[in-house]
Amino acid sequence: MLAAKTFNQQDRFAHLRELLRSAKHTVKIRKGTFLFQEGMAAAELYLILSGKVQISKICADGKEMCFRICGPGEIVGELTLFTAEPRYLLTAKVIEDGEVAAIKKDDLEQQLLTNPSLTYEYMQWVSTHARRTQTKFRDLIMHGKKGALYSTLIRMCNSYGVKLDNGSILIDLTLKNQDLANFCGTTRESVNRMLNTLKQQGVLSIKRGKITIHDLDYLKQEIQCENCPVDICCIE
Amino acid sequence: MLAAKTFNQQDRFAHLRELLRSAKHTVKIRKGTFLFQEGMAAAELYLILSGKVQISKICADGKEMCFRICGPGEIVGELTLFTAEPRYLLTAKVIEDGEVAAIKKDDLEQQLLTNPSLTYEYMQWVSTHARRTQTKFRDLIMHGKKGALYSTLIRMCNSYGVKLDNGSILIDLTLKNQDLANFCGTTRESVNRMLNTLKQQGVLSIKRGKITIHDLDYLKQEIQCENCPVDICCIE
DNA sequence: AACAAAGTGTGATTTTTATCACTTCGGGAT
DNA sequence: ATCCCGAAGTGATAAAAATCACACTTTGTT
Numbered sequence: 001m002l003a004a005k006t007f008n009q010q011d012r013f014a015h016l017r018e019l020l021r022s023a024k025h026t027v028k029i030r031k032g033t034f035l036f037q038e039g040m041a042a043a044e045l046y047l048i049l050s051g052k053v054q055i056s057k058i059c060a061d062g063k064e065m066c067f068r069i070c071g072p073g074e075i076v077g078e079l080t081l082f083t084a085e086p087r088y089l090l091t092a093k094v095i096e097d098g099e100v101a102a103i104k105k106d107d108l109e110q111q112l113l114t115n116p117s118l119t120y121e122y123m124q125w126v127s128t129h130a131r132r133t134q135t136k137f138r139d140l141i142m143h144g145k146k147g148a149l150y151s152t153l154i155r156m157c158n159s160y161g162v163k164l165d166n167g168s169i170l171i172d173l174t175l176k177n178q179d180l181a182n183f184c185g186t187t188r189e190s191v192n193r194m195l196n197t198l199k200q201q202g203v204l205s206i207k208r209g210k211i212t213i214h215d216l217d218y219l220k221q222e223i224q225c226e227n228c229p230v231d232i233c234c235i236e
Numbered sequence: 237m238l239a240a241k242t243f244n245q246q247d248r249f250a251h252l253r254e255l256l257r258s259a260k261h262t263v264k265i266r267k268g269t270f271l272f273q274e275g276m277a278a279a280e281l282y283l284i285l286s287g288k289v290q291i292s293k294i295c296a297d298g299k300e301m302c303f304r305i306c307g308p309g310e311i312v313g314e315l316t317l318f319t320a321e322p323r324y325l326l327t328a329k330v331i332e333d334g335e336v337a338a339i340k341k342d343d344l345e346q347q348l349l350t351n352p353s354l355t356y357e358y359m360q361w362v363s364t365h366a367r368r369t370q371t372k373f374r375d376l377i378m379h380g381k382k383g384a385l386y387s388t389l390i391r392m393c394n395s396y397g398v399k400l401d402n403g404s405i406l407i408d409l410t411l412k413n414q415d416l417a418n419f420c421g422t423t424r425e426s427v428n429r430m431l432n433t434l435k436q437q438g439v440l441s442i443k444r445g446k447i448t449i450h451d452l453d454y455l456k457q458e459i460q461c462e463n464c465p466v467d468i469c470c471i472e
Numbered sequence: 473a474a475c476a477a478a479g480t481g482t483g484a485t486t487t488t489t490a491t492c493a494c495t496t497c498g499g500g501a502t
Numbered sequence: 503a504t505c506c507c508g509a510a511g512t513g514a515t516a517a518a519a520a521t522c523a524c525a526c527t528t529t530g531t532t
Contacts, residue, residue, distance in 0.1 A: 057374055060460040065378055067370075079370070082356075082363040089367060113355060120318075120349060126362050127318040130369065131325060134303075134315070137373035138293055141384075141421035142301055144519095145489065148377075176509065185377035187490060192511060209509095224296040380489095381519065412479065423520060428481060444528095445479090 016121045019111060020047040020075065023101035029053070035092035035100065036077060042086040044102045045077035051098015055090050055236075056182065066182040068236040069095070069160075069173060080105055081112075132232050140185060143223045148184035149194050150219040153204070157213055158234040169216060174209040183235075252357045255347060256283040256311065259337035265289070271328035271336065272313060278322040280338045281313035287334015291326050291472075292418065302418035304472040305331070305396075305409060316341060317348075368468050376421060379459045384420035385430050386455040389440070393449055394470040405452060410445040419471075 011017065029035060029051055036042065038057065046053075048070055055076060056066040067090065070076055080086040086105060112122045139151035153171070161169040181191045195211075198204050203215045213219070220227070247253065265271060265287055272278065274294065282289075284306055291312060292302040303326065306312055316322040322341060348358045375387035389407070397405040417427045431447075434440050439451045449455070456463070463469075 057378075059378060060462075063378060065374055079363070079367055082359045083367070089370065112359070113352065116349065119355060122359075123318045123345075123348070123362075126359075126366065127315070130362070130366060131315055131319070133366070133369050133373070134325065137369070137376070138301055140373070140377055142293075142295060142299060177511095178509085188510090189491080189512085190489060196511075226296075413481095414479085424480085425482085425521080426519060432481075 013121050013125055015115075015117050016125065017073070019108075019115075019118060020101065020103060023047065023103045025102045026099055027102055028099050029094045029097065031094050031097050033094050035094060036088045037091045038088050040088050042077060042080040042088045043105055045075060045080060045105060045108065046092075046100040046102055048072055048074050048076065049099045049101055051094060051100075052096035053098075053100075054093045054095050056093065057090050064182045065185060066179065072098075076100075081109060128231055129236070132234065132236060135228055135232055136236065139223060145184065145186045145190055146194060147223045148186060149180065149191060150223050152180065152183045152235075153211070153213060154216065154219050154223075154225065155233055155235045156211075157216060158230045160235075161213075164212070169213045171211045171213065175211065176209065249357050249361055251351075251353050252361065253309070255344075255354060256337065256339060259283065259339045261338045262335055263338055264335050265330045265333065267330050267333050269330050271330060272324045273327045274324050276324050278313060278316040278324045279341055281311060281316060281341060281344065282328075282336040282338055284308055284310050284312065285335045285337055287330060287336075288332035289336075290329045290331050292329070293326050300418045301421060302415065308334075312336075317345060364467055365472070368470065368472060371464055371468055372472070375459060381420065381422040381426055382430060383459045384422060385416065385427060386459050387461075388416065388419045388471075389447070389449060390452065390455050390459075390461065391469055391471045392447075393452060394466045396471075397449075400448070405449045407447045407449065411447065412445065 026049065027046075031051075035046060035053055050072055053070045053076055054066060055068045055070065056064050058064050076092050077088065079089055112118050136151070136155065140148045143151070156171045156173070157169045160171050160173050162172050164170055177191045177195070178188045180195075181188045184191065195204070195206065199206065201215075201218075203218050204211055204213045206212070219225075225233075262285065263282075267287075271282060271289055286308055289306045289312055290302060291304045291306065292300050294300050312328050313324065315325055348354050372387070372391065376384045379387070392407045392409070393405045396407050396409050398408050399405055412424075413427045413431070414424045416431075417424045420427065431440070431442065435442065437451075437454075439454050440447055440449045442448070455461075461469075
């Protein structure tokens with residue numbers, strides 16, 4: 001969310017982004033550490049300046065459900081805004097060194113409420129986010145695990161995809177089978193088997209941990225995709 | 237959402253509700269008809285005055301995923317707010333005769349942006365909603381179909397539950413096995429078998445289509461419930 | 473009361489998904 | 503080059519869930 005999308009769309013959230021960029025307080029983040037963990041009291045949210053952060057829910061039994069992978073320009077911790085006793089619901093793990101700007105939740109709330117153009121942008125942003133989450137989970141639940149994987153791949157094309165000359169789309173993230181499994185709510189082995197079938201069918205190929213989708217339409221067809229707008233059909 | 241909760245909580249959204257109640261234009265709704273259907277251009281949202289409306293997504297292959305069942309005091313169609321080219325994403329089917337107040341989307345947006353206490357309440361409302369949706373779908377995906385059903389039952393206790401003298405909780409809705417299946421993303425038969433097992437274990441009982449939960453803790457334990465706040469742990 | 477319609481309950485079977493237990497591959501580090 | 507390690511790949515099996523087919527109940531209607 002609030003990402004500098006690879007598939008260009010004009011920036012509907014210019015004021016909001018600008019405000020966040022003006023934050024004075026920045027923090028370096030190191031791979032393997034946590035920006036925050038679920039349950040922690042939350043007083044700040046973060047704008048990623050560089051590096052990558054993975055947002056996920058960690059279960060009591062060790063299972064992990066991954067929601068998004070955030071890069072430069074994205075905000076994390078936004079779900080704590082406008083809540084009475086704010087605690088992080090999710091865990092933010094740093095997966096690539098970088099730096100974040102820390103924004104005090106209270107300050108930001110103040111600004112969002114008092115600056116009209118910010119108010120408007122924020123409402124638009126939250127609304128888009130709600131629609132996105134709803135469609136995403138619908139996909140994850142309604143067409144079995146295969147549907148969950150296909151939907152995840154389609155959304156990743158929209159979130160992290162780079163269009164190649166030959167028309168294929170490179171998902172510009174290094175993803176292990178396990179990572180993908182965590183996005184879909186399935187197992188590493190299942191993901192592996194499904195990916196290999198798709199490889200054999202020529203729907204995609206994988207090189208050095210990066211997936212290239214050759215036949216996006218095939219994936220869309222299989223989950224009865226209705227071609228929702230790109231700002232809805234992406235990873236959170 | 238914005239429901240007059242059966243489990244009392246003070247009304248954090250008093251101004252918002254009041255505004256909506258003041259809408260002049262009301263419409264009678266008849267069981268079996270649709271308040272709106274997905275894909276339709278959306279210019280209004282609705283406050284339910286009486287009757288019941290079911291919000292769901294209908295798939296190309298006939299499958300249905302149910303999101304919520306709304307009664308008096310609840311708003312439907314809110315996902316269209318602050319979107320550029322508004323279309324309903326979901327379908328609202330009337331399941332009990334009643335009446336709704338229709339609110340012009342544009343008017344409401346105007347009010348939400350210009351009246352500060354409304355702005356604040358709306359932001360709180362949307363935020364709560366986002367957290368709720370996220371935790372709900374996490375439950376639906378992470379613990380298999382049994383987890384999906386248990387989570388749905390727990391949330392229904394919070395949304396529609398009436399506490400009985402003996403400590404049990406009556407879910408005050410007439411639900412068919414198929415309805416529950418649509419909430420959980422599973423089949424009627426699976427729901428039936430799971431419910432019967434729970435009956436035998438004394439966890440719940442069913443009388444005239446209404447479920448009473450005797451051992452809520454059992455359900456919570458099975459899905460590693462972390463006792464999130466009631467305003468998060470309910471049906472949308 | 474009799475009947476139809478809708479919904480529930482259940483066995484048998486198939487399909488999907490997870491789990492377990494390995495083997496193989498590929499890219500650093502020594 | 504060789505060793506090592508984490509990840510990928512894969513067969514065998516078990517468990518979970520869906521599907522099919524049909525009997526049984528309940529509910530509402532004439």
